[in-house]
Amino acid sequence: MDNAVINPFLTSGYLSAEYFCDREEETKKLTRLLTNGNNVALISSRRMGKTGLIRHCFAQPKIVRSYNTFIIDIYATKNLGDFVYEMGRQIVNALKPRGKKAIESFVDAVKSLRAGISFDVQGLPSWNVELGDVQTPAITLEEIFTYIESADKPCLIAIDEFQSISSYPEKNIEATLRTYIQNCHNANFVFAGSERTMMGEIFVSAARPFYQSVSIMNLDVIPEVKYSEFIKYHFEKNGRKIDDDSIHEAYARFGGVTWYIQKIMNYAYSITDKGCAFYVARLEETVEDIVEENSEIYKNMLFLLTPPQKMLLIAIGKEGRVSQITGRQFLKKYSLSASSVQKALTALLEKQIVTNSQGVYEVYDKFMTIWLSWG
Known part of the structure; x- marks a missing residue:
């Protein structure tokens, strides 16, 4: 891929370490915890880069070589049926690059959803399961954990916006998940959440099932000096310049929150031609243009x-x-x-x-x- 055509300031997804700013210590810590048998609660406000950190961690050579990795986003889920549906769908999507054999092992374990997963002539899977097809969520959840326990490699599973389970109508959902996770010896979990109070209640309250079951990591802003180095590096690498005042003003105005810095620098980069520079005098106009777009x-x-x-x-x-x-x-x-x-x-x-x-x-x-x- 020609790096020259990529805007280096990504506003969604994860591409590679080249486009990932800092988080060196956090990456080391999360990797160390997971590869030494710990479950982790990763807590920060939204748009701070939790999911990006998880993807970066899962892209580390040590993890790529030795683990199956799955990221399950349950932000939009409302009940256990939604949770199970998303878990199954995301596992199938993650297994696709590994071919038909890898997915067949999942299909064989998840008997209750087997009819909704088919293969084309090239062996590529098609997820035809609808939310309403999850008739017995408790049984399907047990089947998914059966697959995880029997997977060919240890699994690392991140559940994003984990605090969503607190609003599920089903009783004892935390206790149910805690039991499955506690008895699953072939996987470790990252429970990522953006609602600090709710995540705290789940993992810190002695009355809740997940009490003392995880190592807790709080994700703070990336230090301004690190972000400044990252921004200037990518501008200069691609024949552009940006002044220190622009970076400082953007960082200060949005409290160093990752997504906003990325969005502003993405725009600043896009309107700065090669051989030219972006100065702080253009920052307010840049912010206003982004706001107007929305x-x-x-x-x-x-x-x-x-x-x-x-x-x-x-x-x-x-x-x-x-x-x-x-x-x-x-x-x-x-x-x-x-x-x-x-x-x-x-x-x-x-x-x-x-x-x-x-x-x-x-x-x-x-x-x-x-x-x-x-x-």
């Missing part, structure tokens, strides 16, 4: 909210950060009532449009915060 999405989000939800969201967006959300000063400034705020806030938190971190409320999307401040 304006229709934000308009549609507001349209789908009730008037009280919309009023509260706009108020939080204009403030940036709100700690006294039912305080008299905040309510008076935005013509809100305490009763309407409480109800609207619950809805905005459930929709994950607004976040709550230690009693401080913010709009989840920092670009949306800027857009709301324009109104």
